[in-house]
Amino acid sequence: MKIRNVKVPEGINVSPHRPVADLFVLTAGTIGLFLALGLAAFLIGTYGGRYMPMSWENALSEAMFEKGEQNDIPEADLRAEAALQALADRLAANMDLPEDLHITVHYLDDGRVNALTTLGGHIFVLRGLVDRVESENSLAMVMAHEIAHAANRDVAANMGGALLLQLVIGTVTGMSPETADGLIWGSNALLLRQFSREAERQADRDALAAVAKTYGHVAGADAFFRILLDEMGEAVPDEGPEFLSTHPLTEKRIKELNAMTEARGWALEGEMTPLTEALTGLVPGY
Amino acid sequence: MELLIEILLELWQLVVVVALLILGYIAGSIAERRHYKSIIRREDGLGDLVVVVAKTLPPMDAAPATTLVRGSVVISVDYFKRFLARLRMVFGGRIHTYESLLDRARREAILRMQEQARDLGASMIFNMRFETSSISKGNKNAVGTVEVLAYGTAVIPRG
Numbered sequence: 001m002k003i004r005n006v007k008v009p010e011g012i013n014v015s016p017h018r019p020v021a022d023l024f025v026l027t028a029g030t031i032g033l034f035l036a037l038g039l040a041a042f043l044i045g046t047y048g049g050r051y052m053p054m055s056w057e058n059a060l061s062e063a064m065f066e067k068g069e070q071n072d073i074p075e076a077d078l079r080a081e082a083a084l085q086a087l088a089d090r091l092a093a094n095m096d097l098p099e100d101l102h103i104t105v106h107y108l109d110d111g112r113v114n115a116l117t118t119l120g121g122h123i124f125v126l127r128g129l130v131d132r133v134e135s136e137n138s139l140a141m142v143m144a145h146e147i148a149h150a151a152n153r154d155v156a157a158n159m160g161g162a163l164l165l166q167l168v169i170g171t172v173t174g175m176s177p178e179t180a181d182g183l184i185w186g187s188n189a190l191l192l193r194q195f196s197r198e199a200e201r202q203a204d205r206d207a208l209a210a211v212a213k214t215y216g217h218v219a220g221a222d223a224f225f226r227i228l229l230d231e232m233g234e235a236v237p238d239e240g241p242e243f244l245s246t247h248p249l250t251e252k253r254i255k256e257l258n259a260m261t262e263a264r265g266w267a268l269e270g271e272m273t274p275l276t277e278a279l280t281g282l283v284p285g286y
Numbered sequence: 287m288e289l290l291i292e293i294l295l296e297l298w299q300l301v302v303v304v305a306l307l308i309l310g311y312i313a314g315s316i317a318e319r320r321h322y323k324s325i326i327r328r329e330d331g332l333g334d335l336v337v338v339v340a341k342t343l344p345p346m347d348a349a350p351a352t353t354l355v356r357g358s359v360v361i362s363v364d365y366f367k368r369f370l371a372r373l374r375m376v377f378g379g380r381i382h383t384y385e386s387l388l389d390r391a392r393r394e395a396i397l398r399m400q401e402q403a404r405d406l407g408a409s410m411i412f413n414m415r416f417e418t419s420s421i422s423k424g425n426k427n428a429v430g431t432v433e434v435l436a437y438g439t440a441v442i443p444r445g
Contacts, residue, residue, distance in 0.1 A: 004333045013389045017382035026373035
């Protein structure tokens, strides 16, 4: 009797499969998983930053920014800073601030038209802005906007979100924190920007309410945006699509503020308060 | 600028990975197809050299000569298969790409053992066994490599 080995049947030990399709499905799944992880980290960081106790934010701010002693600040700058601080205090009294938040205003001898907020209620007002505004009302709107950012904990929320996102990107890709950070801030991190635009709108609304409460009318409140439009008209004719920008389009912001004024029945006209003497005629110093 | 360079460097790594994937897939597919062709052809040719796992010989007229025969093969997974297997390890499920790898290794090992037995003039191999071991085991960055050893007792009829 002739016996032979049974022919090995194909397709049992090696099941039929499509490796390339598998690769795409699995890769997409992995990327989706990491995106979800990143989004979760960002949201946790944002909420953590926004809702952490104010005392923590103050402590962080103290730890991050060393107080530099500067003795050669011109007298005029110190007076301007005091005047700005007084204005901020008046506005803050009419705003809903967390208990431990104390607004500290810093005057910067810088020609750019801007004001900014950092952790712990530190607000920087640049000389360029003070130069450009024509009334205290306009300056108050900008400062109230910055105070609102501090009060809404937007800075802490942004930093918390970016920090955790950076951590996830760094862990997953093995990038250095600097590269990951650059990727988040440098690229158009759409997520971050959407959040940021919402924060800007809220700050606009809070600021307008504060100005209305402080002065009894909202005249001059839109001046800053008009100045911005002016500046941009010179520099960049086209602001670009809104979803790529951190701030809502300026035109849109003015429109929204007008609508809010109308809805709340605030007076559009009123007596404008001139800038105090300390804030006029500021010159570039040292 | 520095940041841009850094991001490009990160991207460059991605390009390398994709290139290796494509290379691995093409080279791996060609190698696998050729190997299977050769396996099937040789299995057919050696079909009459019977391999059984039984431990005892069937009754025979004269006591045959017996000797140990073995066939061993070392086979490596390609970059593409390893990449896919790693992804699979995240989600679970069958690692198809490793199935063909081990299937090829086992069949090749049997063939080599049969070839040795044929050279000795054997008529059959009984008590055939497998040993499988990973050579790359414990070496984290090494590409998966396995050794499969097939061995058995060759029956050489006297005559």
